[in-house]
Amino acid sequence: MSDETQWVINTTDATFEQDVLLASQQGLVVVDFWAEWCAPCRTLGPILEGLAEDYQGGFLLVKADTETNQAAAGEFSVSGIPAVFAVLDGEVVDSFQGAMPEPQVRQWINSLLRQRELKAAKEMLETSPDEAEVILRSQWLETPDDAAVAAPLAELLLSQGRTDECVEIIEQLEQRGFLEPEMERVKAAVELGSKADVDVEAARAAAAAAPNDFELQFTLAEALAGSEQYEASFEICLDLVSRDRHKTGEKARALMVDVFRVLPEGSELTSDYRRKLSMLLY
Known part of the structure; x- marks a missing residue:
């Protein structure tokens, strides 16, 4: 069993959920599955423990002796030791098996801390x-x-x-x-x-006055998309793809794809009009 410090603790099956899964809701947890008889473990362990002290709370190192953490080892599908897992918000985000030199382990930790910082920034x-x-x-x-x-x-x-x-x-x-x-x-x-300031009504009037002018129809489709009137824009685009496939129709197709990209994931509008566009193209 390793000596415990503020940043290095030992765990057992009985305390694993609290020590690892719950603790990872507050910050990065690194779990080291090891055993006394394992020579590579005796090489890697001090490296991890030294880094935990170096980073002073950047991550919590949890030492899991496989003799007293058989259930946890099974849950994490540990097939060989040392096996090291990074846990954040209750989920394993990365892992490695076998001993690695200190610079490589440090680089791995830095990558994880960067990932955690990025997640915090997004939130x-x-x-x-x-x-x-x-x-x-x-x-x-x-x-x-x-x-x-x-x-x-x-x-x-x-x-x-x-x-x-x-x-x-x-x-x-x-x-x-x-x-x-x-x-x-x-x-x-x-x-x-960039199309949000286009005068939609002026574009609509111009398009209505020249229904066979494909460029004016496309200008209206752009204006409608810029004002978030997506369905009306899609209908014009589909008509242009049908009537002028390789010229204005190609620009209309690209406009539809741009709108698909900005609509929320799983949007019914995207699903519906992506299908309609595919039917015209193929």
Whole structure:
């Protein structure tokens, strides 16, 4: 059994839920499944314990001797030791098996703490946006290609009307030659937002006066999408895809996809019109 400190504790099957699952609601918990007879465990254990002291509360190290934690080891599907699990909010978020050198373990811990900090920043976006921005900007400067950080930062900037700053982030990530889905969603929101000031009634009048002018019909579809009249916009887009598939219809298809991206996940409108669009295309 290891010596206990403020940041290192021993657990048993009887206390495992409280020591690990409940404690992980308050912060990062690292569980080390080990045994006295295991030579690699005796190598890794002191490394983990030393890091727990170094980080001074950055995480709680819970030592789980497999002799007194057989049920917990089974629940975590431990097939060999040492086996180390990171638990946050009652869920295993990462793990590794076998001994690793201290720099590699430290890097693993840093990654987990960064993940925890990012989660906290996302939770603060509405209640404490300034604090969230400080955290997100700090992480983004460290890893400017990480869309998991860039997307919430860009969304925050966009929600505050700081569109130019948001676009800078998008353009920087686009230099890689691709965008992740979460960044495609932000880009779509920027595109739609740029159409919010279009005079819908003027566009409607122009389109009504020239029903066979596909560009004017598309302008109306854009204006409607910019004013969040999505269903009306979709109907015009479908008509354009049907009548002018490879020209204005292609722009209409792309507009629909942009709206699909910004609508809430599981939206019935998305499901309905994605199906209608697919029927026209295929």
